[in-house]
Amino acid sequence: MSTPRRASEMANRRPSVLDSPSSRRQSGRSSRRPSIDPSRLIPIDKAIATTGSDFNVVFIGAGNIMFGSDEGPWNHSFRLEHKLGPRLKVVALIDPAVERATAVLQKKCETFVRSAYENTRVFRTLEDFVKNMSRKDIPRAVIVGSPPMFRGTTQPGRDIELQIMKFFPGVALFVEKPAATGPVHEIEEAFSIARHIKETNTICSVGYMLRYLRAVQMMKQIIDDNNLTVMATIARYACAYEAIAKPDWWDKSRSAGPIIEQGTHFCDLSRYFGGDVDISTVQAHSLEWNENAGHLSKMKVDETAIPPENRIPRVTAATWKYESGAVGSFTHLVALQGHDYSCELEVYADGYQLKLVNPYVQPVLYVRHPGSDHEEMHRFPDDDPFFSEISVLIDNIEDIEEDPETAQILCDFEDACKSYQLTWAIREASERNKKTEAQASVTTSASAA
Structure with a gap:
């Protein structure tokens, strides 16, 4: 069993993700073009899954954005499965609607991507996960697909970005758009989160997928x-x-x-x-x-x-x-x-x-x-801009050598x-x-x- 403090300490000891390479990757990304050669944006069915060790991910939100629906093309889990292949390990699914979260996991485990979800645990809150996680559960990326009224502020219960950075310093973030949907006077709180992300060199991509068309x-x-x-x-x-x-x-x-x-x-x-x-x-x-x-x-x-x-x-x-x-x-x-x-x-x-x-x-x-x-x-x-934005995020997370051909994240x-x-x-x-x-x-x- 790990306390929040312990989880943070464990995360800080992951040199390949969190220590000095983070700042080197950040500086590498900043020197890249704020655009992508269109020829490098390949269809999802032409993509080859990356190779390497297991890639731990935490999902926040068990709704349509994360798992898809008949209403639109969004489905982040599907794109991550294609990008990472058998490397993908979803270590936790965070959603207060536990029954819904359990149901979507069961459906995933009945498909060929079972290996990504067979050990996934459901928690009501991120803090619950941190209290019950072990070292092998530390994520390399957190995908935030919860409703926008619960993120983008500094207020408890609506500060998921700050909570992630507290528990998992240096771990990459993918956050759905818009940044928030609170009252207009809270906009400055969203900008303060942006400053904290920048100051800590946290890799962060926001889901404005049309930029990746x-x-x-x-x-x-x-x-x-x-x-x-x-x-x-x-x-x-x-x-x-x-x-x-x-x-x-x-x-x-x-x-x-x-x-x-x-x-x-x-x-x-x-x-x-x-x-x-x-x-x-x-x-x-x-x-x-x-x-x-x-x-x-x-x-x-x-x-x-x-x-x-x-x-x-x-x-x-x-x-x-x-x-x-x-x-x-x-x-x-x-x-x-x-x-x-x-x-x-x-x-x-x-x-x-x-x-x-x-x-x-x-x-x-x-x-x-x-x-x-x-x-x-x-x-x-x-063309699948949802896949392209996920693909670029993963490439930036794994770009230890600062490959100049790796595309820059297009929306921070x-x-x-x-x-x-x-x-x-x-x-x-x-x-x-x-x-x-x-x-x-x-x-x-x-x-x-």
């Missing part, structure tokens, strides 16, 4: 190879609301709203091309649920059960300036029916238009070059916090404008009377 990396390659300066980014995200049956998603007090919970991917992708945003320039307007154009005819949830002030907007349209001087815009719509979403991102530079269409399912990239009105079309069949915690900050700025700007419009309407009505 081959189409996105081709866009980066075109910009880099031609020494271009981005002038503008234009993003649009129209979700198929008929397929969203989770009441929490429609409640801003629980999900933080569609910009923060869902639009975060496109805000992050916009920042990936445009750079840091001047937050003071963010402006936004929204179409609300109670306006004539905001009526939706095929909702699967009973919105009357949600307090009016917590109901989500149907459309949010935002603009901002990047610190470089470039301009960004993003429109999020809760408008489509059926199942498929409609999403696009355009990036403009002198002479160039790069247009990414349908990035979540079958990405297509249209490229217009200087001197031509023609758009080249590039398709990327069988600080970068994720900046995307989170932008989404909150958009929500706040739209709510300010809505309040101003309401006050102006009252004033006009009073004057008319």
